[in-house]
Amino acid sequence: MTAPDGVITIDDMHLGRPQVIATYLLTGDVPALVDPGPASTLPALEAGLAANGLGLGDIDVILLTHIHLDHAGATGSILARNPKARVYVHNVGAPHVIDPSRLIKSASQLYGDMMGTLWGEIVPVPAESLTLLEGGEMIDLGGRTIHVFDGPGHAKHHLIYLDQQSNGAFIGDNGGVRLPGLSLVRPATPPPDIDLEAWDGTLLMLDELMPSWLMLTHFGAYSDVEFHISDYRARLARWGEQVRRGMESGTSEEAQIAALEDLAAAEAAALSDAQRAALTYQTGAMELSWRGLARYWRKRAEAEAACPPSADAPR
Ligand SMILES: [Zn+2]
Numbered sequence: 001m002t003a004p005d006g007v008i009t010i011d012d013m014h015l016g017r018p019q020v021i022a023t024y025l026l027t028g029d030v031p032a033l034v035d036p037g038p039a040s041t042l043p044a045l046e047a048g049l050a051a052n053g054l055g056l057g058d059i060d061v062i063l064l065t066h067i068h069l070d071h072a073g074a075t076g077s078i079l080a081r082n083p084k085a086r087v088y089v090h091n092v093g094a095p096h097v098i099d100p101s102r103l104i105k106s107a108s109q110l111y112g113d114m115m116g117t118l119w120g121e122i123v124p125v126p127a128e129s130l131t132l133l134e135g136g137e138m139i140d141l142g143g144r145t146i147h148v149f150d151g152p153g154h155a156k157h158h159l160i161y162l163d164q165q166s167n168g169a170f171i172g173d174n175g176g177v178r179l180p181g182l183s184l185v186r187p188a189t190p191p192p193d194i195d196l197e198a199w200d201g202t203l204l205m206l207d208e209l210m211p212s213w214l215m216l217t218h219f220g221a222y223s224d225v226e227f228h229i230s231d232y233r234a235r236l237a238r239w240g241e242q243v244r245r246g247m248e249s250g251t252s253e254e255a256q257i258a259a260l261e262d263l264a265a266a267e268a269a270a271l272s273d274a275q276r277a278a279l280t281y282q283t284g285a286m287e288l289s290w291r292g293l294a295r296y297w298r299k300r301a302e303a304e305a306a307c308p309p310s311a312d313a314p315r
Contacts, residue, residue: 002180003221004166004213006144010048011219012041014070015118019179019219020282021070024170025052026163029142032061034161034170035217038073039120045074057082061141065151065172066158067093069107069119071217076100076123087125088139090150091132093157097125106192110288133159149209153199154189160206168213168221174202176232177218177282182275184268185232187239188218188283189292196240196296203233218282235267243293257290 003009006027014020014037023045024034031054037045049055056078062085064072075087075097089097096103100122108115135150144165151160154173161170176185206214206229214228215221222228242263246256264286268276283289 002223003215004163004168006165007163007168007213007215007221008048008052009215009221010045012037012048013044014038014041017281019278022215022217022219023048024215025049025054026061026141026144027052028144030060030144031058032063032141033059034063034215035065035071035172036062036074036078037071038069038118039077039122040073040118042074042077042120059085061085061139062087063139063146063161063170064089064093064097064159065161065170065174065217066090066155067097067103068155068173069103069122071172072097073119073122076125077121079125079129080123083126083129085129086131087129088131088133088148088159090157090159091134093155094130094132097130098127100124110190135159149205151202151205153195153202156193156195156198158202160202162209162211166213167211168215169206169209169211170215171206172217174199175206175214175216175228176236177279178216178220178222178228179275179278179282180220182271182279183227183231184271184279185228185235186264186267186279186283187232187236188289189236189239189296190284190288191292191295194292194296196236196293199236200233203229239263239289240293240296243290244297247294247297253290253294256294257287260290261286 008025010023011018012021012023021037023037026032111118133148135148137148139146147162149160151158151174176187178185213221213223214225
């Protein structure tokens with residue numbers, strides 16, 4: 001699979017499917033993983049490492065872009081087998097990997113009795129294994145420098161890691177979902193803390209960083225960075241507007257979710273059936289994307305009602 005030098009894409013084969021969840025292996029003196037994925041895909045991760053002559057015990061560093069289970073769920077299980085690994089995580093997300101009970105509760109509301117099948121066992125991560133980040137730090141992987149940036153939008157505990165060696169940016173879910181070979185970037189906006197305004201800032205920051213590669217968890221590495229960011233920015237804004245207008249119109253939730261599904265289908269009209277099916281699977285239920293965006297607009301309206309923009313103006 002295409003990726004910059006020193007970066008290996010491991011396909012976690014989620015539920016046996018290719019190109020859904022990627023873990024990135026940074027090779028070198030200090031082997032590191034970006035987003036180990038959920039515990040349910042550990043066998044595929046181990047197979048991917050083995051193909052590169054490594055085992056979980058050889059991993060010195062785990063970089064988490066954010067703590068959602070599809071990215072970070074396996075961290076505690078890996079630490080149980082390799083206690084020396086150091087885990088880097090956003091300080092806002094850290095309490096929930098130390099004590100995952102709230103994370104599990106929140107994910108259970110979205111995934112119900114599919115939780116175990118989808119994500120596997122969720123083991124707490126020992127606090128002493130964590131290094132907390134907030135953006136602005138530099139991580140030294142045996143001479144390979146990783147720059148850390150705060151990247152809110154998809155989640156408020158989201159980081160972006162820029163690898164100086166490859167000039168590749170590990171952006172987790174901050175650049176949507178895409179499949180290799182497709183010129184279409186699709187938003188995935190599940191609850192609870194989608195923030196379109198913050199997301200816009202993160203995309204602007206990515207523009208300014210000018211990475212040579214964008215590494216997406218869902219799925220793969222892309223070198224058409226300018227296209228990717230602009231396509232994603234436009235589509236995210238369009239989806240956001242569609243949900244906002246739907247809420248204003250007062251039609252039923254079902255009708256609004258169906259309208260978002262129609263928009264996504266129209267955008268993907270030029271794809272083959274197989275490509276469309278793969279992209280739909282990768283995005284997850286459109287209902288979740290609708291709920292994430294609807295929650296954002298509701299929270300914004302509540303904040304504005306509680307504190308109208310003019311209230312801060314000097315009198
Ligand atoms: Zn994800």
